[in-house]
Amino acid sequence: MTGLRVYSWFLLRRLGLAALTLWGLASLVFLMVKLMPGDEAQMAAGADASAVQIEAVRERLGLDAPVIMQYLGFLGRILRGDFGTSNVTLQPVLSDLSVVLPSTFELVFFAMVINLTLAIPTGIVAAYRSGRTFDTICRIAAVTLGGMPAFWLALVLQYVLGSLWRVVPISGQASFGMAAPVVTGAPTLDAVVAGNGAAFIDALHHLILPAAVLAILFSTQIFRALRTGLLGVLKSDFIMAVRAKGASSSRMLVRHALPNSLNPVLTLSGTQAGAMIGSAVLVETVFARKGIGAYMFNAVAQKDTFAVLGSVMFIGAVVCIMNLLVDIAQLLVDPRIRSAQFGGSRA
Amino acid sequence: MFPSKTQKPLVEVRGLSVDMPLAGGKDGLRIVDNIDFSIAVGERVALVGESGSGKSVTARAVMRLDPVARLSGKIDFEGRDLLTLSEKEMRHYRGSSIAMVFQDPMSFLDPLMTIGDQVAETLRIRGIGRVEARKRALSVLDELGVDRAAERLGSYPHEFSGGMRQRVVLAMALVGEPKLLIADEPTTALDVRVQDQVLDLLDDVSTRRGLAVLFITHDLGVVAGFAERVMVMYSGRIVEDGDVHAVFKDPKHPYTRGLIRAVPRIDQDLEELYAIPGAPPAPMARPAGCPFNPRCSDAFDRCRAELPAVLPVTGERVACHLHDRKGA
Numbered sequence: 001m002t003g004l005r006v007y008s009w010f011l012l013r014r015l016g017l018a019a020l021t022l023w024g025l026a027s028l029v030f031l032m033v034k035l036m037p038g039d040e041a042q043m044a045a046g047a048d049a050s051a052v053q054i055e056a057v058r059e060r061l062g063l064d065a066p067v068i069m070q071y072l073g074f075l076g077r078i079l080r081g082d083f084g085t086s087n088v089t090l091q092p093v094l095s096d097l098s099v100v101l102p103s104t105f106e107l108v109f110f111a112m113v114i115n116l117t118l119a120i121p122t123g124i125v126a127a128y129r130s131g132r133t134f135d136t137i138c139r140i141a142a143v144t145l146g147g148m149p150a151f152w153l154a155l156v157l158q159y160v161l162g163s164l165w166r167v168v169p170i171s172g173q174a175s176f177g178m179a180a181p182v183v184t185g186a187p188t189l190d191a192v193v194a195g196n197g198a199a200f201i202d203a204l205h206h207l208i209l210p211a212a213v214l215a216i217l218f219s220t221q222i223f224r225a226l227r228t229g230l231l232g233v234l235k236s237d238f239i240m241a242v243r244a245k246g247a248s249s250s251r252m253l254v255r256h257a258l259p260n261s262l263n264p265v266l267t268l269s270g271t272q273a274g275a276m277i278g279s280a281v282l283v284e285t286v287f288a289r290k291g292i293g294a295y296m297f298n299a300v301a302q303k304d305t306f307a308v309l310g311s312v313m314f315i316g317a318v319v320c321i322m323n324l325l326v327d328i329a330q331l332l333v334d335p336r337i338r339s340a341q342f343g344g345s346r347a
Numbered sequence: 348m349f350p351s352k353t354q355k356p357l358v359e360v361r362g363l364s365v366d367m368p369l370a371g372g373k374d375g376l377r378i379v380d381n382i383d384f385s386i387a388v389g390e391r392v393a394l395v396g397e398s399g400s401g402k403s404v405t406a407r408a409v410m411r412l413d414p415v416a417r418l419s420g421k422i423d424f425e426g427r428d429l430l431t432l433s434e435k436e437m438r439h440y441r442g443s444s445i446a447m448v449f450q451d452p453m454s455f456l457d458p459l460m461t462i463g464d465q466v467a468e469t470l471r472i473r474g475i476g477r478v479e480a481r482k483r484a485l486s487v488l489d490e491l492g493v494d495r496a497a498e499r500l501g502s503y504p505h506e507f508s509g510g511m512r513q514r515v516v517l518a519m520a521l522v523g524e525p526k527l528l529i530a531d532e533p534t535t536a537l538d539v540r541v542q543d544q545v546l547d548l549l550d551d552v553s554t555r556r557g558l559a560v561l562f563i564t565h566d567l568g569v570v571a572g573f574a575e576r577v578m579v580m581y582s583g584r585i586v587e588d589g590d591v592h593a594v595f596k597d598p599k600h601p602y603t604r605g606l607i608r609a610v611p612r613i614d615q616d617l618e619e620l621y622a623i624p625g626a627p628p629a630p631m632a633r634p635a636g637c638p639f640n641p642r643c644s645d646a647f648d649r650c651r652a653e654l655p656a657v658l659p660v661t662g663e664r665v666a667c668h669l670h671d672r673k674g675a
Contacts, residue, residue, distance in 0.1 A: 237454040238455050238457045240407075240449075241447075241457075241519070242468075244412055245441065245446075245469045246439065246441035247438075247442075251472065255460075256460070333459065335503040335506075339505060
């Protein structure tokens with residue numbers, strides 16, 4: 001296989017596909033703006049703008065031009081990274097996002113870590129001992145927890161862990177006076193940059209509850225996908241062949257059954273990373289954390305159109321990137337997909 | 348009583364029964380019912396029967412491969428009863444003393460692991476180093492006629508043809524140098540030309556290595572050329588067991604007779620192919636007496652009342668009242 005060339009060609013094709021998807025998303029966002037009731041110029045100029053000011057804004061934003069020209073202008077601005085200006089902060093949306101995003105990424109990253117460390121071992125054991133007590137407990141827990149609304153779970157955990165038992169802080173990102181100076185915007189990273197161990201621990205302490213709330217809901221999905229996948233694989237013929245070689249159960253599970261049931265888990269966790277950023281709206285609001293969720297929540301509450309649209313575009317871009325990463329991961333895991341993509345040799 | 352090349356049995360199965368648990372019920376379903384057989388060192392034995400007769404279940408029972416099956420009786424392998432071993436002890440027998448090749452080579456190979464790693468795995472499990480295991484895997488693949496084997500250790504199962512895959516599966520079984528090879532319909536999923544190749548290969552390898560083979564098939568045509576002894580299974584029991592030539596020439600059990608009649612022959616010009624009337628009974632609905640009696644043209648009253656015992660009949664073992672009456 002001429003590895004590198006083939007891989008870069010694959011990447012190029014996938015990137016092209018991602019670009020197309022984003023174009024579609026941008027068009028949808030544009031359509032949303034056009035279909036929204038109310039005058040755009042009025043919204044951009046603010047609620048107490050005078051008629052003259054509104055007309056000035058209309059001209060400046062090119063809203064007097066034909067719709068098709070507006071559309072092309074909109075796409076052009078997005079390509080240049082211009083998502084408009086927030087009516088609330090009076091800053092370009094992109095610079096607002098760059099301030100709040102690191103905090104969200106921190107939350108989602110830790111939530112993903114908790115999600116997978118919770119779901120994968122339990123999924124494996126539940127499938128291997130399916131029908132036994134542990135499996136039953138896990139399945140009941142998955143249905144119960146997975147069926148809970150995120151905000152409710154957040155409130156209950158806040159009350160029990162934060163208020164009754166006082167093991168974790170109820171909200172916020174750092175204790176008063178503990179935060180390291182803002183460099184990246186993600187408290188844990190900032191603490192690492194500042195070399196401040198106490199601040200790092202404090203930031204983690206504040207992070208654990210919101211990350212766990214986000215993780216628990218998503219890990220029930222991963223658990224079920226993995227359990228179902230593994231149950232199917234464990235019944236398959238080649239697992240019997242592996243046993244016939246004299247392999248131990250752990251070898252059979254880790255070396256054979258697990259890799260063969262990872263595909264749905266990979267796909268799901270890619271989608272989840274995108275969905276988690278969406279769910280951050282709830283979690284960041286409930287826990288009073290900075291981030292794209294809180295930013296969007298405020299933007300919606302204050303009818304800050306460009307801030308909402310910019311955030312939507314951004315979350316869309318993250319989902320596209322995650323899907324790309326999943327495609328690449330699947331390629332690395334499954335030789336059959338490699339052959340299908342690159343045309344393998346057959347003897 | 349047991350026709351075999353040497354007197355020393357490698358495996359001796361006594362009163363083996365296999366019950367499969369039923370959902371909800373506490374009593375299992377008896378798939379294999381109290382069978383006896385033995386295989387001598389280097390002997391090739393065919394186990395023949397229709398689908399559902401219990402032949403594959405018997406094969407898996409010998410290796411204790413089905414974790415839910417309940418086994419009872421005795422399986423003596425070189426003097427140790429496999430049914431009394433712990434799962435961990437049993438693992439030492441699998442792959443190194445007893446190995447298995449399966450029906451459909453594609454579904455019995457891990458699609459995500461290279462051929463080289465899968466063949467070498469049997470050895471790696473036993474603590475043999477990576478380089479040494481690879482070397483031995485390569486030599487077995489070479490022996491089995493996988494061309495350009497060295498280059499293809501890194502290939503995946505989907506990159507091989509059916510016949511080549513079956514060679515890989517065979518290599519996987521042979522690399523641990525077993526004494527008994529259980530071949531569970533290894534040619535059924537292959538086309539006729541490849542079937543012959545694989546049979547020749549199996550014949551070759553077992554002769555060269557002095558390997559005992561338990562060959563499971565529903566295809567009597569394959570049996571004659573390969574096995575020395577044939578055991579016929581019907582509804583979970585062995586109904587006839589004897590030398591291949593003797594059984595083909597003079598089948599004692601009406602079921603065996605029917606099976607042999609049902610093999611199409613090129614030298615006979617028949618209007619219609621023969622088939623045994625009826626179908627084998629389901630394990631939950633076995634008739635009283637001999638399980639074959641509803642399909643048997645020679646059945647008489649005793650067949651409908653009493654299960655025939657397996658008795659010696661002129662150097663064979665047969666479970667049929669017809670022969671019991673003669674002998675008495």
